[in-house]
Amino acid sequence: MTKDNKYISELIYQLADDNFIHSYRGSEWLGLAPHIEEDVAFSSINQDTMGHASMYFELLETLGEGSVDELSHNRKPKDFRNAIILEEANGSGTYLDQPEYDWAFTVIRHLFFGVLKEIRLESLNQSSYEPLIHTSRKIQTEQYYHLMHWKTWFTQLMLSTQEARDKMEQAISRVWRDFGGVISLGKYGKEISDLKLIASEDELRSEWLRRIHQIFDQVGFSIEGNPGMEQGNGRNGEHTEDLTSALNILSEVYHSDIDAVTW
Amino acid sequence: MVTVRFSELTEEEKYNHFMERIENDEKIEADDWMPDEYRNALIKLISSHGISEIMGALPEKEWVPKAPTINRKLSIMAKVQDEMGHGQLLLRVNEDLIKPLGRNRENVMNDLFTKKLKFHNVFHMPSPTWADAAIIAWLVDGAAILTQTMMLKTSYGPYGRALKRICQEESFHAKHGESLTLALASGTSNQKQMLQESLNRWWESLLMFFGPKSKKDIGSSSVDINIKYKLRTKTNEQLRQEFLTKYVPKIKLLGLTIPDETLRFDEEKEEWIYREPDWKKFKQVVSGNGPKSEERIALRRDSYKNNEWVRNALAAYHQKNRVFAG
Numbered sequence: 189m190t191k192d193n194k195y196i197s198e199l200i201y202q203l204a205d206d207n208f209i210h211s212y213r214g215s216e217w218l219g220l221a222p223h224i225e226e227d228v229a230f231s232s233i234n235q236d237t238m239g240h241a242s243m244y245f246e247l248l249e250t251l252g253e254g255s256v257d258e259l260s261h262n263r264k265p266k267d268f269r270n271a272i273i274l275e276e277a278n279g280s281g282t283y284l285d286q287p288e289y290d291w292a293f294t295v296i297r298h299l300f301f302g303v304l305k306e307i308r309l310e311s312l313n314q315s316s317y318e319p320l321i322h323t324s325r326k327i328q329t330e331q332y333y334h335l336m337h338w339k340t341w342f343t344q345l346m347l348s349t350q351e352a353r354d355k356m357e358q359a360i361s362r363v364w365r366d367f368g369g370v371i372s373l374g375k376y377g378k379e380i381s382d383l384k385l386i387a388s389e390d391e392l393r394s395e396w397l398r399r400i401h402q403i404f405d406q407v408g409f410s411i412e413g414n415p416g417m418e419q420g421n422g423r424n425g426e427h428t429e430d431l432t433s434a435l436n437i438l439s440e441v442y443h444s445d446i447d448a449v450t451w
Numbered sequence: 452m453v454t455v456r457f458s459e460l461t462e463e464e465k466y467n468h469f470m471e472r473i474e475n476d477e478k479i480e481a482d483d484w485m486p487d488e489y490r491n492a493l494i495k496l497i498s499s500h501g502i503s504e505i506m507g508a509l510p511e512k513e514w515v516p517k518a519p520t521i522n523r524k525l526s527i528m529a530k531v532q533d534e535m536g537h538g539q540l541l542l543r544v545n546e547d548l549i550k551p552l553g554r555n556r557e558n559v560m561n562d563l564f565t566k567k568l569k570f571h572n573v574f575h576m577p578s579p580t581w582a583d584a585a586i587i588a589w590l591v592d593g594a595a596i597l598t599q600t601m602m603l604k605t606s607y608g609p610y611g612r613a614l615k616r617i618c619q620e621e622s623f624h625a626k627h628g629e630s631l632t633l634a635l636a637s638g639t640s641n642q643k644q645m646l647q648e649s650l651n652r653w654w655e656s657l658l659m660f661f662g663p664k665s666k667k668d669i670g671s672s673s674v675d676i677n678i679k680y681k682l683r684t685k686t687n688e689q690l691r692q693e694f695l696t697k698y699v700p701k702i703k704l705l706g707l708t709i710p711d712e713t714l715r716f717d718e719e720k721e722e723w724i725y726r727e728p729d730w731k732k733f734k735q736v737v738s739g740n741g742p743k744s745e746e747r748i749a750l751r752r753d754s755y756k757n758n759e760w761v762r763n764a765l766a767a768y769h770q771k772n773r774v775f776a777g
């Protein structure tokens with residue numbers, strides 16, 4: 189593998205794993221969303237997001253990193269490059285047993301991620317690695333509707349009851365503390381942006397802040413400073429127990445019969 | 452010429468006029484006059500169909516994140532989403548019917564939580580392995596396709612239109628289920644065994660799915676009323692026979708054994724002979740005392756309660772905006 193290829197795949201792992209884990213956390217809500225209409229809409233978003241992960245895994249496959257299913261179902265937690273805030277559980281309980289999931293946290297995490305994903309896609313549109321240009325264009329149209337969905341939720345909940353406002357503000361500060369990990373490009377960030385694969389971390393951050401503050405302005409909310417990375421940097425393989433248990437569920441059947449050729 | 456306004460007709464005349472429309476295969480719409488018996492039969496049928504779609508998402512939901520490949524993850528996600536969508540569509544049709552009675556979605560959900568509103572027997576059953584995701588999509592959906600197709604010509608227009616869309620999507624579910632089943636049936640001995648065990652688990656529930664032959668089996672049945680009003684055209688037994696004709700050969704072709712030694716096609720009577728399911732058990736299961744009833748109802752009840760603040764917030768937001776707009 190050439191050095192350049194190493195940085196290319198490093199970036200694509202980040203993109204693939206972010207979408208893969210994010211979609212998983214979303215899919216755990218299936219049947220538990222605030223109302224049935226949302227269950228249907230959210231589920232469609234999760235499918236799209238899983239599809240995006242799959243497209244990135246395909247790029248890794250062509251780079252010789254392994255097959256799509258090996259990459260998604262047969263890697264150790266430390267090999268995952270997703271941001272920590274995306275692996276965090278939706279709440280207490282599991283998706284099958286007494287889930288006490290937090291809708292405010294989910295809306296904020298999706299909104300924050302959605303805004304950054306949009307910025308990343310715009311930047312990938314001009315990537316020096318051509319396959320990323322094609323993939324980002326395919327993803328962009330769907331992403332537009334996802335972001336609109338979460339913006340609507342955000343506005344409505346922020347401008348409704350005091351109870352909802354409090355929960356939402358709590359969720360904002362919680363996600364803020366770790367969202368820096370999503371913006372991060374990891375330890376090879378400089379090489380990745382020097383190769384013009386994607387904009388630099390600083391550029392991504394300032395554009396993200398600009399758009400988020402714009403959204404906050406509309407509901408009379410503000411926050412100071414930069415988002416943090418309190419629990420560590422997932423881009424460098426640092427993760428929590430939440431990722432381990434998520435991966436166990438995601439690959440339970442895959443690992444249940446090692447002789448199986450097809451599923 | 453003397454014209455009499457419809458509102459001036461006697462109840463009996465209205466009823467006769469309504470039945471004439473039914474006889475002429477006219478479609479009844481939500482705002483049309485309809486006898487209480489018809490409205491109640493529709494509410495019973497459509498609300499339990501709708502809630503069955505929603506509760507039906509739960510046994511499969513278990514396998515959504517666990518699906519063994521990315522493509523399987525994508526297809527089972529799409530499938531379960533469709534089922535929720537069917538639930539949504541049907542609950543909306545039902546909402547128009549219950550509105551004149553002063554009832555709404557919240558009442559329907561509460562009826563589910565208090566077990567007043569019943570859902571299909573199959574969705575009270577456990578789905579402990581990946582093979583259950585295959586058998587559900589292939590055979591439970593296969594059974595549902597037969598009943599839903601039979602009702603496509605139903606006399607109630609909004610229900611018929613909803614069913615038309617549902618049936619289109621169901622054909623994709625059948626393909627998805629067939630593909631999952633085929634992969635396991637042609638897989639390792641473990642995979643085959645898992646599939647056989649799942650079929651054993653589901654067989655009786657599948658036969659039960661269509662309901663008892665006659666009302667003496669469980670004490671009551673709405674089949675007669677539904678046929679009288681042309682909500683449905685076939686009996687439970689006719690559907691079960693169709694199911695056996697369609698699926699027994701396919702199941703055998705996969706090398707699976709159907710867990711009923713008495714099962715055979717009687718050439719003379721031209722019908723399938725099978726071991727009668729335990730209808731007492733059926734009645735128990737659909738009244739909410741099946742192996743997974745409590746757990747699944749609790750999952751929905753608790754999440755409904757857990758998200759109450761969200762629904763309150765949305766109501767408050769829309770209330771405010773109405774005021775501002777006005």
Ligand SMILES: [Fe+2]
Pocket residue numbers: 504533534537617621
């Ligand atoms: Fe369905």
Ligand SMILES: [Fe+2]
Pocket residue numbers: 534592595621624
């Ligand atoms: Fe279905």
